[in-house]
Amino acid sequence: xxxxxxxxxxxxxxxxxxxxxxxxxxxxxxxxxxxxxxxxxxxxxxxxxxxxxxxxxxxxxxxxxxxxxxxxxxxxxxxxxxxxxxxxxxxxxxxxxxxxxxxxxxxxxxxxxxxxxxxxxxxxxxxxxxxxxxxxxxxxxxxxxxxxxxxxxxxxxxxxxxxxxxxxxxxxxxxxxxxxxxxxxxxxxxxxxxxxxxxxxxxxxxxxxxxxxxxxxxxxxxxxxxxxxxxxxxxxxxxxxxxxxxx
Amino acid sequence: xxxxxxxxxxxxxxxxxxxxxxxxxxxxxxxxxxxxxxxxxxxxxxxxxxxxxxxxxxxxxxxxxxxxxxxxxxxxxxxxxxxxxxxxxxxxxxxxxxxxxxxxxxxxxxxxxxxxxxxxxxxxxxxxxxxxxxxxxxxxxxxxxxxxxxxxxxxxxxxxxxxxxxxxxxxxxxxxxxxxxxxxxxxxxxxxxxxxxxxxxxxxxxxxxxxxxxxxxxxxxxxxxxxxxxxxxxx
Ligand SMILES: Nc1ncnc2c1ncn2[C@@H]1O[C@H](COP(=O)(O)OP(=O)(O)OP(=O)(O)O)[C@@H](O)[C@H]1O
Ligand SMILES: [Mg+2]
Numbered sequence: 001x002x003x004x005x006x007x008x009x010x011x012x013x014x015x016x017x018x019x020x021x022x023x024x025x026x027x028x029x030x031x032x033x034x035x036x037x038x039x040x041x042x043x044x045x046x047x048x049x050x051x052x053x054x055x056x057x058x059x060x061x062x063x064x065x066x067x068x069x070x071x072x073x074x075x076x077x078x079x080x081x082x083x084x085x086x087x088x089x090x091x092x093x094x095x096x097x098x099x100x101x102x103x104x105x106x107x108x109x110x111x112x113x114x115x116x117x118x119x120x121x122x123x124x125x126x127x128x129x130x131x132x133x134x135x136x137x138x139x140x141x142x143x144x145x146x147x148x149x150x151x152x153x154x155x156x157x158x159x160x161x162x163x164x165x166x167x168x169x170x171x172x173x174x175x176x177x178x179x180x181x182x183x184x185x186x187x188x189x190x191x192x193x194x195x196x197x198x199x200x201x202x203x204x205x206x207x208x209x210x211x212x213x214x215x216x217x218x219x220x221x222x223x224x225x226x227x228x229x230x231x232x233x234x235x236x237x238x239x240x241x242x243x244x245x246x247x
Numbered sequence: 248x249x250x251x252x253x254x255x256x257x258x259x260x261x262x263x264x265x266x267x268x269x270x271x272x273x274x275x276x277x278x279x280x281x282x283x284x285x286x287x288x289x290x291x292x293x294x295x296x297x298x299x300x301x302x303x304x305x306x307x308x309x310x311x312x313x314x315x316x317x318x319x320x321x322x323x324x325x326x327x328x329x330x331x332x333x334x335x336x337x338x339x340x341x342x343x344x345x346x347x348x349x350x351x352x353x354x355x356x357x358x359x360x361x362x363x364x365x366x367x368x369x370x371x372x373x374x375x376x377x378x379x380x381x382x383x384x385x386x387x388x389x390x391x392x393x394x395x396x397x398x399x400x401x402x403x404x405x406x407x408x409x410x411x412x413x414x415x416x417x418x419x420x421x422x423x424x425x426x427x428x429x430x431x432x433x434x435x436x437x438x439x440x441x442x443x444x445x446x447x448x449x450x451x452x453x454x455x456x457x458x459x460x461x462x463x464x465x466x467x468x469x470x471x472x473x474x475x476x477x478x479x480x481x482x
Contacts, residue, residue, distance in 0.1 A: 054379075057383050058382075058383075059379055059382055059383060078383070079383070080380075080383045082379065082380065082383075086376060086377055086379070086380035088377075088394070088398055089398040089400075089479075089480075089481035090397075090398070090481075098384075098394065099384060101390075102384055102385050102386055102390065130479035130480060130481060132479070132480035132481065133479065133480050150384075
């Protein structure tokens, strides 16, 4: 396995563990995240992908281990697009304005970023529309527009194309590729294997809260090292444990 | 019957002719109640929102206490404030008894718990939806509070209107601390109560009609606000 730290890592996870009251949702995850390019996080439902993103976004505090941002210098702005986008009860452009308000930009720069984000996410025609009247896919594009307008160092995307039509998916993939090529680290959770193949430079495969594979996307998709990853890619159920076989 | 009809006719004339006394009483009612609602919103909206956003020991006690205060009988509130501000009371030196200020205080005590409770409900639901996102933007409690108050505006304005409804229709507390003094502390409800007991039905009816109209207008405003919010899906 190549070391992702080879290409200028942005942050390092060391023994990252998160335990809720009853269960360990993330178990001793160690990895380095490159400063640019897309890292895809894949794994079955409930594997802990969203939990990992929430830790990266600072929404959860690790129970053990740490996220070392020291490599990122002072810059450590994250933006997260949630699995279910949260849309404020305001117009489309006011949603974007609100997202960048904490950055304290001057008016000209703020206006420029709003325009740019609207254009990139093809929401120009909906600029003044009440944001919650947008369709599901349009709301997802708005969530991405808000995140991009923040010009984050790390862009955390939790299944951003889950309810998008093929055209919007292609548009978003183009946006993500562009952001990743510039100076943004993109962490993308997706169940769309083809999408991961199209976008990702690195793959992290989570299984029951453990990071069991972390390798270059090409190598991972050509030959996953673990049986779990092979089964996931093949869409097979995990083998029945001995004793569970029933009659 | 004959008497009532005559009074109704007189009442109608009082309203149409914009009688000076009637206008003065209505204006004072609105001034007292709007001020009480404004003060209640200034305190109750952020307080309710903070109760919704934070978890601390004693929070549940505060919520139960506030809900209990919502049901306070106005006459009891009036009595308590009377005792506090009468000459012998702890705040007697301010000479507030039988002034509009005393009435504003009484109505604030009645309205504040309502505004606080309704604000807490509105913001609690909204916060459950928004909290992760707002935190992901790096917003502190102040920024999150401002976002929630603005996005909860429909529910919060409804809460303020509900408070206004209680304030303007209340008689028990203001009659005790205001005293229904002509040209000084006479408001719609106290005038209705006392004019009726004196047999002055025309003025009482005129004020009653105006009070009902205000009540209806408040309800209509709530309804229109909801409708507009629904249309934009901001409700
Ligand atoms: N507070 C909690 N307490 C206990 N279990 C939790 C808690 N929050 C989440 N979980 C569980 O943790 C597991 C991991 O959740 P997570 O949301 O990270 O999964 P995921 O990999 O994103 O799944 P999906 O692909 O379905 O989105 C799930 O089984 C979930 O039910
Ligand atoms: Mg998830």
